[in-house]
Amino acid sequence: MSRKNVVPGVLLRSTSVFVRAVGAMVLAAIMMAVLPEVVMACPVCFSGTDENREAFLVTTAFLSLLPLGMVAGTGFWMRRRSREIDAEEFSGSDREID
Amino acid sequence: MTADSATMPIEHGPAPTRREPMVASGVMGMLLFIFTEVMFFAGLISAHTIVRSQTVGEMWPPYGQPRLPVEQTALNSLALLVSGVVLVLAWFAFKRERSAARIPLLLSILLGVVFVGFQGTEWVALLADGLTLQSSTYGGFFYLIVGAHAIHAVGALGGLMWAFHRLDREVLTASQLATVSAFWYFVVMVWPVLYWKVYL
Numbered sequence: 094m095s096r097k098n099v100v101p102g103v104l105l106r107s108t109s110v111f112v113r114a115v116g117a118m119v120l121a122a123i124m125m126a127v128l129p130e131v132v133m134a135c136p137v138c139f140s141g142t143d144e145n146r147e148a149f150l151v152t153t154a155f156l157s158l159l160p161l162g163m164v165a166g167t168g169f170w171m172r173r174r175s176r177e178i179d180a181e182e183f184s185g186s187d188r189e190i191d
Numbered sequence: 192m193t194a195d196s197a198t199m200p201i202e203h204g205p206a207p208t209r210r211e212p213m214v215a216s217g218v219m220g221m222l223l224f225i226f227t228e229v230m231f232f233a234g235l236i237s238a239h240t241i242v243r244s245q246t247v248g249e250m251w252p253p254y255g256q257p258r259l260p261v262e263q264t265a266l267n268s269l270a271l272l273v274s275g276v277v278l279v280l281a282w283f284a285f286k287r288e289r290s291a292a293r294i295p296l297l298l299s300i301l302l303g304v305v306f307v308g309f310q311g312t313e314w315v316a317l318l319a320d321g322l323t324l325q326s327s328t329y330g331g332f333f334y335l336i337v338g339a340h341a342i343h344a345v346g347a348l349g350g351l352m353w354a355f356h357r358l359d360r361e362v363l364t365a366s367q368l369a370t371v372s373a374f375w376y377f378v379v380m381v382w383p384v385l386y387w388k389v390y391l
Binding site for chain 2: 163167
């Protein structure tokens with residue numbers, strides 16, 4: 094066994110599991126930061142044409158905001174309806190119930 | 192405890208007043224259903240928008256596919272919109288006097304039938320011209336989107352006919368009319384969006 098191989102083995106054996114785990118995570122983070130290349134594969138952000146990219150973004154925003162708008166609109170309408178009914182109750186008017 | 196105290200009469204208080212529901216149950220249920228159908232059409236329109244944006248050279252309709260009858264469908268769309276307006280008038284007539292809603296409700300149904308029938312004749316002509324579900328994505332999207340709307344229109348017309356039948360027998364309630372009307376309003380209001388994205 095050469096002297097060169099002994100020292101790293103001794104170092105690995107002497108450090109705790111926690112220290113080795115932290116070291117592995119730091120090494121992985123450095124590699125993730127340095128090694129990858131931008132491949133432009135996302136069809137929303139990096140599409141071939143401007144029209145296609147714009148269509149993706151517009152339809153994404155549309156499908157995200159539409160249900161929120163419907164729920165908010167229904168909530169406002171129900172709140173206004175509740176106030177109308179309360180106002181009629183306090184005014185003492187009679188309403189037919191179907 | 193004596194026998195008399197066991198047979199004491201129970202004094203009833205005043206009957207509880209029934210509060211009118213904020214939104215009729217039928218209308219609330221129909222609104223929830225309409226919300227799901229709005230998202231259904233929103234998904235179709237979004238897919239159509241993205242596919243259309245991917246065409247090479249922005250050629251839409253694609254080469255070799257027949258053009259859609261834009262002007263005739265515009266007239267047909269007017270009939271559908273008038274049907275919606277007439278249904279609103281039928282509602283106000285119903286609130287005034289129930290029997291007064293018969294004619295506007297019937298007129299609204301007839302205009303809706305005209306719309307669906309005319310769309311059917313358009314389809315026959317387009318099929319003869321070669322635009323089919325399999326001919327291109329253009330044809331596939333057209334029949335999918337417009338066909339889905341047609342199915343909704345037929346269902347809504349069925350609801351309106353049911354309401355007219357009940358009105359004829361003088362058993363239609365306001366909440367029932369509001370429920371079927373809500374679905375027809377959805378069919379009417381979603382059509383201009385579909386026309387704009389598919390035909391233009």
